[in-house]
Amino acid sequence: MTSPAVAGQSQGTLADQAYRAISDRLVTLQIRPGEPVNDERIAAELGFGRTPVREALKRLEHERLIIAYPRRGTFATEVQIxxxxxxxxxxxxxxxxxxxxxxxxxxxxxxxxxxxxxxxxxxxxxxxxxxxxxxxxxxxxxxxxxxxxxxxxxxxxxxxxxxxxxxxxxxxxxxxxxxxxxxxxxxxxxxxxxxxxxxxxxxxxxxxxxxxxxxxxxxxxxxxx
Missing domain, CATH: 1.20.120.530 (GntR ligand-binding domain-like)
Known part of the structure; x- marks a missing residue:
């Protein structure tokens, strides 16, 4: 994903950092399958703004680590055998x-x-x-x-x-x-x-x-x- 021009390189770097941090939590099951993933809470825990966290979550949804449901929220994907x-x-x-x-x-x-x-x-x-x-x-x-x-x-x-x-x-x-x-x-x-x-x-x-x-x-x- 290409960051908006107004955000500059630093925004892209923050989104990458947020992606790595959230991905690590999902992969090592610090966020368990089926658990909700709240962008505001994660942003506060990681010390990022909500924009880079939301960018990271879009990337993680594409990679099948999270799934977003309309009006229900975002969750860590279940692991199917x-x-x-x-x-x-x-x-x-x-x-x-x-x-x-x-x-x-x-x-x-x-x-x-x-x-x-x-x-x-x-x-x-x-x-x-x-x-x-x-x-x-x-x-x-x-x-x-x-x-x-x-x-x-x-x-x-x-x-x-x-x-x-x-x-x-x-x-x-x-x-x-x-x-x-x-x-x-x-x-x-x-x-x-x-x-x-x-x-x-x-x-x-x-x-x-x-x-x-x-x-x-x-x-x-x-x-x-």
């Missing part, structure tokens, strides 16, 4: 593509960020950060950061936007079943070899590892539903 198959069909095709492109195209800055995340994964393992007392929120956010860094490294903004959208939907499903799933830490730390393959420019290996990760995600979810 049937969505898992639809989301996985897309991710099974595009996650391996994104990983391979990242391995081929990532520049020094992007490889530096991927290396930083790889070190962060190793540090989390050393500290024993498994399914920790915060419900695994830190590991979930680390998982999301890894995915977003890989998508950015593809240098394809259309693919990046698409992958963020589907990763958000997939992560939301994971969070819904997190108490019944196998080790969250094991799922997140699978990214270590994937990051190393991308950093080493091994596109074939990165592609295969990404495909296996998506397949493992769907298998784990279907194992508990």
């Amino acid at each position: 049937a969505d898992l198959g639809h989301i996985s069909e897309v991710r099974q095709r595009l996650e391996p593509l994104a990983a391979a492109l990242a391995a081929q195209r990532a520049g020094e800055g992007e490889r530096g960020e991927l290396s930083r995340l790889l070190a962060q994964l190793a540090k989390a393992t050393d500290r024993g950060l498994a399914d920790v007392t915060d419900g695994g929120t830190d590991l979930i956010r680390l998982d999301m950061s890894v995915h977003r860094a890989i998508y950015a490294a593809t240098r394809n903004p259309y693919l990046e936007d698409t992958m963020i959208r589907y990763d958000n939907l997939a992560t939301r499903i994971w969070c819904l079943f997190i108490d019944r799933l196998p080790s969250l830490a094991g799922h997140v730390h699978e990214h270590g070899p994937l990051l190393r393959a991308i950093i080493d420019r091994d596109a074939d290996k990165a592609e295969a590892l990404a495909a296996g990760h998506v397949e493992g995600f769907e298998t784990a979810i279907r194992g508990v539903i």
Whole structure:
């Protein structure tokens, strides 16, 4: 969405910030499926004006994280199990593509960020950060950061936007079943070899590892539903 000219660049930046903050709450289920989403209350909680929050909510509605009903209000979308198959069909095709492109195209800055995340994964393992007392929120956010860094490294903004959208939907499903799933830490730390393959420019290996990760995600979810 393009911000009005009168708003200037700062308004667009505020809308992006609001989008990231609200998206994080929706994906990690701080706002539960079916809960109302009140723009005035969220604006006050986040310290934003209502205009950037409303812009963010329009974007989140397009991404199927919220739904607006006339005269009823706006709500976090319910999670439908049937969505898992639809989301996985897309991710099974595009996650391996994104990983391979990242391995081929990532520049020094992007490889530096991927290396930083790889070190962060190793540090989390050393500290024993498994399914920790915060419900695994830190590991979930680390998982999301890894995915977003890989998508950015593809240098394809259309693919990046698409992958963020589907990763958000997939992560939301994971969070819904997190108490019944196998080790969250094991799922997140699978990214270590994937990051190393991308950093080493091994596109074939990165592609295969990404495909296996998506397949493992769907298998784990279907194992508990």
